[in-house]
Amino acid sequence: MSTTWLPCGTYHQSYVKDHGWWQTSFVYGKMTLLVIVLFIIIPVFCGDYLLSIAYKIGYTILAALGVQLLIGYCGQITLGHAAFVAVGSYTSAMLILYVPWPNFLFSAGLVYPISMIAAGFAAGLWSVLFGLPSARVKGFYLIMTTMAAQWITVPLVITQYVSRIGGRGHYFSLPPGTISIGPWAIDSDRKIYYLMIVLVCLCLLAMANLLRSRVGRAWIAIRDNDIAAETLGVNIVWYKLVAFFVAGFIAGIAGSFWISALYFVSPEHFEFFYSLWWVGVILIGGVGSLHGVVFGAMFMVLVEEILRNGLVAMGGWMPELMLVGKFDYFRDSAFGLAIILFLIYEPNGISYRYWQIKNYFNLWPFSY
Amino acid sequence: MVKTNEINAGDILLELEDIHMYFGKVAALAGVSLQVRKGEIHSVIGPNGAGKTVMMNCINGLYRPQRGNIHYRGQRINDIKPYQRAELGMSRTFQKVEVFGGMTVLDNIRLGRHIHFKSGIASGSWYLGKTKREEIKHRTFIEEEIIDLLEIEHIRHTPTGMLPYGLQKRVELGRALALEPELLILDEPLAGLNLEEVEDMARFILDVNEEERWKVTCLLVEHDMGVVMDLSHRVFVLNFGYMIMDGTPEEAQINPEVIKAYLGEEDLYATRG
Numbered sequence A: 001m002s003t004t005w006l007p008c009g010t011y012h013q014s015y016v017k018d019h020g021w022w023q024t025s026f027v028y029g030k031m032t033l034l035v036i037v038l039f040i041i042i043p044v045f046c047g048d049y050l051l052s053i054a055y056k057i058g059y060t061i062l063a064a065l066g067v068q069l070l071i072g073y074c075g076q077i078t079l080g081h082a083a084f085v086a087v088g089s090y091t092s093a094m095l096i097l098y099v100p101w102p103n104f105l106f107s108a109g110l111v112y113p114i115s116m117i118a119a120g121f122a123a124g125l126w127s128v129l130f131g132l133p134s135a136r137v138k139g140f141y142l143i144m145t146t147m148a149a150q151w152i153t154v155p156l157v158i159t160q161y162v163s164r165i166g167g168r169g170h171y172f173s174l175p176p177g178t179i180s181i182g183p184w185a186i187d188s189d190r191k192i193y194y195l196m197i198v199l200v201c202l203c204l205l206a207m208a209n210l211l212r213s214r215v216g217r218a219w220i221a222i223r224d225n226d227i228a229a230e231t232l233g234v235n236i237v238w239y240k241l242v243a244f245f246v247a248g249f250i251a252g253i254a255g256s257f258w259i260s261a262l263y264f265v266s267p268e269h270f271e272f273f274y275s276l277w278w279v280g281v282i283l284i285g286g287v288g289s290l291h292g293v294v295f296g297a298m299f300m301v302l303v304e305e306i307l308r309n310g311l312v313a314m315g316g317w318m319p320e321l322m323l324v325g326k327f328d329y330f331r332d333s334a335f336g337l338a339i340i341l342f343l344i345y346e347p348n349g350i351s352y353r354y355w356q357i358k359n360y361f362n363l364w365p366f367s368y
Numbered sequence B: 001m002v003k004t005n006e007i008n009a010g011d012i013l014l015e016l017e018d019i020h021m022y023f024g025k026v027a028a029l030a031g032v033s034l035q036v037r038k039g040e041i042h043s044v045i046g047p048n049g050a051g052k053t054v055m056m057n058c059i060n061g062l063y064r065p066q067r068g069n070i071h072y073r074g075q076r077i078n079d080i081k082p083y084q085r086a087e088l089g090m091s092r093t094f095q096k097v098e099v100f101g102g103m104t105v106l107d108n109i110r111l112g113r114h115i116h117f118k119s120g121i122a123s124g125s126w127y128l129g130k131t132k133r134e135e136i137k138h139r140t141f142i143e144e145e146i147i148d149l150l151e152i153e154h155i156r157h158t159p160t161g162m163l164p165y166g167l168q169k170r171v172e173l174g175r176a177l178a179l180e181p182e183l184l185i186l187d188e189p190l191a192g193l194n195l196e197e198v199e200d201m202a203r204f205i206l207d208v209n210e211e212e213r214w215k216v217t218c219l220l221v222e223h224d225m226g227v228v229m230d231l232s233h234r235v236f237v238l239n240f241g242y243m244i245m246d247g248t249p250e251e252a253q254i255n256p257e258v259i260k261a262y263l264g265e266e267d268l269y270a271t272r273g
């Protein structure tokens, strides 16, 4: 989607330029600044608490990215995405724990990266399996089949069977030092943050590139008008399955990343609530926009944090608020309300506001 | 089927043989046969509800006729899916515009070239080498051959859903042409356009049919007979699932059955141009 809006008075001399990401020196400067902030300023100057919020945002971005791809770009509504993140987490954790890797792979710090890629493929294929009905059904019925993915994967396969492997009880914990990439053991919030920011940048970049080349255009065409897409040579069944694969792949990466932050995996991290939560992220951020994923994830995680802190502060006068589980009620109702308000007052999401403001400055000094 | 000697079999691009298409008990097409020769503009006319759109959907693969054969370049294509027919060089526009509303005009036209693009997920993700080269190559083609021809330079970055109807029809034509089709099916391309837009559209159709660069065979559906007479080499008249005649425009104008089928339709010979 190269709807690039150049600042007033700027034109391109060649198509090559029009196909670039950073088309003007102004954008170049802005993006360089962003890179400096993300890779230097935040990790150096933020404390562990802020960094942990930051990588939670990153995890939410990675998890919601696949939801955005399916719903926002391919028109395939999914309510089971937590299943694929779960498959990623468990694949990665089990590969690390149960495969007798040769020692040099461990000492070279390659096991975790290998398991992450394997997690991507496993989750991608699992997702394709549940995407198969999309060849036949649309809308409501597809929602039901993706929900089936959730129920079959998490409460059934993972809780009842996978979690029992090794007799460790309900969760797999990963001993310190098993999660390392090359020479770096991922053992501090700062390192988790770095891993997160690299993964988020890679995934967003790959997705943005896909969306402006053959595959992504086919997805968007299917979303906008599947019949027209088919008559123009798009094999819609195939491209839907590719969308399910890529969405699942990224979910697998997200799941595999998340074990580095959790150090243990258990089914409650992948409950149905999260599948809904990530749909909420794109509804609030903006459906059909990569910016929307980022803004939505920031909004959801930050508001959750503010609610939590506010509740802790109020707990001084109203101790009953501090009861276990109370927070979840507050959070869930707050987000239910937020989603409703967004759907009514800003149905295009935060990203649309952002786009309007950006356009205003690009067209400056003319207001029309 | 009786074939006249003057038709050389090699020249036939598309052939329908005794096509029957039922919806429940209703016969939308009841034994329709048609031959479209390379290079011609073959029009299909008939009153509303005659089955013209159903016929196009059968040719294009959106509907599968219960009986009869469809041959394209001598190959039977009944069992081939619409996207595979596109790969064979068939392209179409729709009666009600079916553009990709959320995509820009440029992306709509790029999608029309889908079958000419090659890159997959791996190279597409990084937009390097192969993908970048092909994107630039096709962009050049689109700018020089399509956007230039259809005079839509000013809207190339506009989301198509935001354009007025007439321009959307034009974008839809551009998208169909981007496939570089051998056979172009146009389902009422002039319906709903104003006078000026009708003239433009008719000129584009003539251009792509006649210009050495394109030489596209057109199957043109029109409800209105008047406009058709100037454009087409042959006219096929359909009336509620049955063929009334297939001949030159002059023959159609004097055919008593055609006139009867249109009786009561005031706009029979009312040309808009």
Ligand SMILES: Nc1ncnc2c1ncn2[C@@H]1O[C@H](COP(=O)(O)OP(=O)(O)O)[C@@H](O)[C@H]1O
Residues within 6 Å of the ligand: B023, B028, B046, B047, B048, B049, B050, B051, B052, B053, B054, B055
């Ligand atoms: N999908 C469908 N289901 C049932 N009936 C249909 C369908 N498509 C078309 N028809 C019927 O077929 C007949 C021909 O329609 P159509 O081809 O659209 O006419 P037109 O010549 O105006 O394009 C109409 O009676 C219409 O009701």
Ligand SMILES: [Mg+2]
Residues within 6 Å of the ligand: B052, B053, B054, B095
């Ligand atoms: Mg019609």
